[in-house]
Amino acid sequence: MQTRRHTKVTPDWHRWIGEALANGSAPAELLATMKEHQFDERVAREAIADSVFGGVAPPPSGDAQASDFVSRLPAGHVIHTPDRDIRVLVRVARPVIAVLDNVLDAAECDGMIALARSRLARSAVVAPDSGSNTVMDIRTSEGAYFHRAESELVQRIDARTAAIMQLPEEHGEGLQVMRYGVGGEYMPHYDYFAPDQKGSAPHIASGGQRVSTLIMYLDDAQAGGETIFPRIDFSYVPRKGQGLYFEYAAADGSLDPLSLHGGAPVVAGEKWIVTKWMRERAFAG
Ligand SMILES: O=C(O)CCC(=O)C(=O)O
Numbered sequence: 152m153q154t155r156r157h158t159k160v161t162p163d164w165h166r167w168i169g170e171a172l173a174n175g176s177a178p179a180e181l182l183a184t185m186k187e188h189q190f191d192e193r194v195a196r197e198a199i200a201d202s203v204f205g206g207v208a209p210p211p212s213g214d215a216q217a218s219d220f221v222s223r224l225p226a227g228h229v230i231h232t233p234d235r236d237i238r239v240l241v242r243v244a245r246p247v248i249a250v251l252d253n254v255l256d257a258a259e260c261d262g263m264i265a266l267a268r269s270r271l272a273r274s275a276v277v278a279p280d281s282g283s284n285t286v287m288d289i290r291t292s293e294g295a296y297f298h299r300a301e302s303e304l305v306q307r308i309d310a311r312t313a314a315i316m317q318l319p320e321e322h323g324e325g326l327q328v329m330r331y332g333v334g335g336e337y338m339p340h341y342d343y344f345a346p347d348q349k350g351s352a353p354h355i356a357s358g359g360q361r362v363s364t365l366i367m368y369l370d371d372a373q374a375g376g377e378t379i380f381p382r383i384d385f386s387y388v389p390r391k392g393q394g395l396y397f398e399y400a401a402a403d404g405s406l407d408p409l410s411l412h413g414g415a416p417v418v419a420g421e422k423w424i425v426t427k428w429m430r431e432r433a434f435a436g
């Protein structure tokens with residue numbers, strides 16, 4: 152039997168979400184409870200994400216604000232980097248998004264997966280249980296961090312991503328590889344540090360705010376695993392070697408709430424990505 156799903160989250164439910172998170176419940180548990188209570192899944196996810204990351208002001212209306220978010224990417228069909236020309240496949244004006252073809256070649260994708268596999272295996276032995284952290288609980292994936300320029304392949308990707316993102320390499324955080332198995336997901340979130348949250352201050356103190364992200368897909372996902380932007384109903388289907396670029400900080404420091412995004416659950420196969428985040432200033436990566 153088809154039941155109608157709730158598409159509005161009442162103040163009581165908002166309060167319940169806030170209290171459950173404060174009491175240490177994982178976002179995934181909250182989502183399961185809300186689905187049992189016939190909430191539309193997308194509505195429930197958004198309410199939980201807003202609570203985890205701090206509510207956002209409604210997206211500003213009017214052209215004056217929209218025009219503040221101007222892409223750093225050069226105009227045209229091709230972005231030139233020192234070792235490769237990259238084609239732009241899709242552009243979105245707001246939030247600023249670009250889909251880029253052939254950011255990495257197949258050997259580079261396979262190389263990053265191989266490097267990450269050995270690191271994931273090692274870190275599982277050294278730190279079998281890093282404990283629960285509300286923010287991390289929304290990301291059911293495994294990650295491997297690579298310091299800037301720590302190997303020839305990492306250096307090459309650091310240099311190429313900096314050229315694409317139009318910022319010096321020193322503004323980049325180290326590359327982060329993530330692997331999602333079936334059911335793995337990353338609930339909608341902002342990549343910028345929420346200015347009104349105490350936990351953001353130490354991050355912002357070194358290197359400043361995050362300004363842009365380039366996600367590179369190391370494999371085709373068999374089913375599911377799209378990168379989604381729920382506020383604009385945009386979804387990108389992972390394709391090996393392609394990049395998804397987006398920006399969220401205007402020159403005056405205002406942040407774009409339309410950049411809310413996440414990784415949809417993987418339905419079949421594995422999803423592998425490597426992400427580069429750029430900061431306002433040089434960052435000790
Ligand atoms: O897995 C995805 O598609 C999204 C990843 C993401 O949001 C991130 O790395 O910040």
Ligand SMILES: [Fe+2]
Pocket residue numbers: 340341342412
């Ligand atoms: Fe993200």
